[in-house]
Amino acid sequence: MPHVSTIAALATARGSSGIGIVRLSGPDSWAIAERLTTGQPPLVDRMANLRRICRPSTGEVMDQGIVLAMRGPHSYTGEDTVELQLHGSPLLLDSVLQACLELGAEPARPGEFTFRALLAGKLSLLQAEAVRDLVGASSDEELSLARKSLFTDASQPFRAVLSLITRSLAAVEGPVDFPDQFSEDDEAGALHLATRLAAETHADIQKLLADAQATTRLRRGVTVVIAGATNVGKSSLMNALLKYPRVIVSDIPGTTRDSVAEEILLGRQRVTLVDTAGIGRPPAGALDSLAGEQAAQSIEHADIVLIVLNAETGLQLHERDLLDRARSLPHLVAVNKIDAGPVPAGLEAEVGGPVLGISATEGTELDELTHRLTEMVEAAAGTVAASQMVTHRQAAELTIADRALGEFMNSAATVPADVLAYLLGEAREAMQRLLGEHIAPDEILATVFSTFCIGK
Ligand SMILES: Nc1nc2c(c(=O)[nH]1)N(C=O)[C@@H](CNc1ccc(C(=O)N[C@@H](CCC(=O)O)C(=O)O)cc1)CN2
Numbered sequence: 295m296p297h298v299s300t301i302a303a304l305a306t307a308r309g310s311s312g313i314g315i316v317r318l319s320g321p322d323s324w325a326i327a328e329r330l331t332t333g334q335p336p337l338v339d340r341m342a343n344l345r346r347i348c349r350p351s352t353g354e355v356m357d358q359g360i361v362l363a364m365r366g367p368h369s370y371t372g373e374d375t376v377e378l379q380l381h382g383s384p385l386l387l388d389s390v391l392q393a394c395l396e397l398g399a400e401p402a403r404p405g406e407f408t409f410r411a412l413l414a415g416k417l418s419l420l421q422a423e424a425v426r427d428l429v430g431a432s433s434d435e436e437l438s439l440a441r442k443s444l445f446t447d448a449s450q451p452f453r454a455v456l457s458l459i460t461r462s463l464a465a466v467e468g469p470v471d472f473p474d475q476f477s478e479d480d481e482a483g484a485l486h487l488a489t490r491l492a493a494e495t496h497a498d499i500q501k502l503l504a505d506a507q508a509t510t511r512l513r514r515g516v517t518v519v520i521a522g523a524t525n526v527g528k529s530s531l532m533n534a535l536l537k538y539p540r541v542i543v544s545d546i547p548g549t550t551r552d553s554v555a556e557e558i559l560l561g562r563q564r565v566t567l568v569d570t571a572g573i574g575r576p577p578a579g580a581l582d583s584l585a586g587e588q589a590a591q592s593i594e595h596a597d598i599v600l601i602v603l604n605a606e607t608g609l610q611l612h613e614r615d616l617l618d619r620a621r622s623l624p625h626l627v628a629v630n631k632i633d634a635g636p637v638p639a640g641l642e643a644e645v646g647g648p649v650l651g652i653s654a655t656e657g658t659e660l661d662e663l664t665h666r667l668t669e670m671v672e673a674a675a676g677t678v679a680a681s682q683m684v685t686h687r688q689a690a691e692l693t694i695a696d697r698a699l700g701e702f703m704n705s706a707a708t709v710p711a712d713v714l715a716y717l718l719g720e721a722r723e724a725m726q727r728l729l730g731e732h733i734a735p736d737e738i739l740a741t742v743f744s745t746f747c748i749g750k
Pocket residue numbers: 364367368369370377416
């Protein structure tokens with residue numbers, strides 16, 4: 295039996311809070327907790343034990359807290375675990391964590407508690423990924439997909455694909471392994487069956503890859519790009535929508551040089567709001583043309599464009615270019631600075647659509663702007679609905695499996711059976727890696743758990 299370490303980490307977010315938890319898992323976790331509570335009654339399994347937590351070197355009381363100790367295998371990780379539920383002071387929590395390390399615990403790596411739960415068979419690899427995505431979810435949709443993957447058997451569709459591939463492989467391998475038991479007709483029949491199964495598998499994989507795309511879209515959120523000429527008040531509007539002064543605002547044209555992205559919630563939807571450099575400042579130096587190009591590039595990545603015009607100047611020539619570029623995308627035209635002057639007559643006709651007069655600095659019509667944006671965002675997000683969470687990693691394995699299956703179907707009539715078996719074997723291995731079967735713990739750690747937060 296290899297030596298198993300005892301790990302420790304802060305299980306709650308860093309920062310002042312009501313309660314903070316230091317979590318231990320591994321063979322020494324109970325002994326470490328006993329050392330931190332010496333002279334007090336022994337810890338009772340799976341009970342809330344109110345104890346003073348003392349620094350072992352000096353006996354000084356660090357805090358009073360609730361100690362929740364659980365004997366393996368009946369714990370989250372399957373190992374002996376202890377939670378020290380303390381007052382939520384970052385300084386205090388750090389010093390208790392430090393004391394645990396001095397008593398022999400090792401700092402946990404990202405996701406290591408969940409990794410240990412996986413090794414103990416408490417969770418599948420897909421459930422472990424769902425834990426990560428549950429914790430990181432930033433929209434209700436993402437949350438409910440992650441929840442579904444964690445609490446129901448999310449691996450079922452992947453297992454179905456694996457089982458189809460395995461049946462296909464068995465059909466191809468039969469005549470290779472037992473040549474005397476198969477007539478030529480049997481062999482042709484087996485190959486026919488294998489190809490039919492592969493085609494079915496391909497269709498199932500395509501569905502899962504569509505879900506992967508929808509998952510990615512969901513995670514990325516909808517991107518709204520604020521674009522317009524210099525000095526029209528794009529950054530002021532960004533700050534007003536964010537409700538705090540995130541970007542620098544000044545009356546000098548060309549204040550914003552690089553795009554600035556921030557997340558906001560519009561309705562139930564997570565939105566990335568991007569402020570861009572203003573376009574088309576007349577005496578164009580090299581830097582300005584770069585900034586302008588960047589604005590054009592930001593529009594390319596936009597799901598929705600929020601074009602800002604200036605009521606004081608009306609529509610300028612270079613703003614027409616921008617309008618033309620944005621026309622193929624959902625877009626909204628706001629005319630800013632209506633506190634300084636009205637929306638010029640005939641502007642809607644020039645723009646070729648409705649405009650909304652606003653004032654970023656006075657807050658005029660910003661509720662209406664937010665309302666219209668929210669509707670557009672919901673329409674943009676509504677076009678994708680994932681029926682199940684499929685992560686980037688899972689999609690990569692699905693793609694490998696699909697490519698091997700494609701090659702198999704293309705060459706089934708012309709290539710010897712052992713080569714066909716090899717191709718199906720590749721597809722099967724990809725699905726096994728996806729499900730976390732037959733892969734080394736190191737590899738799982740590197741590919742999945744590196745993206746976890748510490749203490750999870
Ligand atoms: N305080 C605390 N809250 C938490 C967790 C935790 O570790 N600690 N969790 C962690 O992230 C989540 C809950 N998940 C858990 C899953 C299994 C077990 C557990 O002890 N399982 C045992 C016993 C089952 C039973 O008694 O019914 C087992 O599987 O054998 C604990 C928490 C969310 N809330």
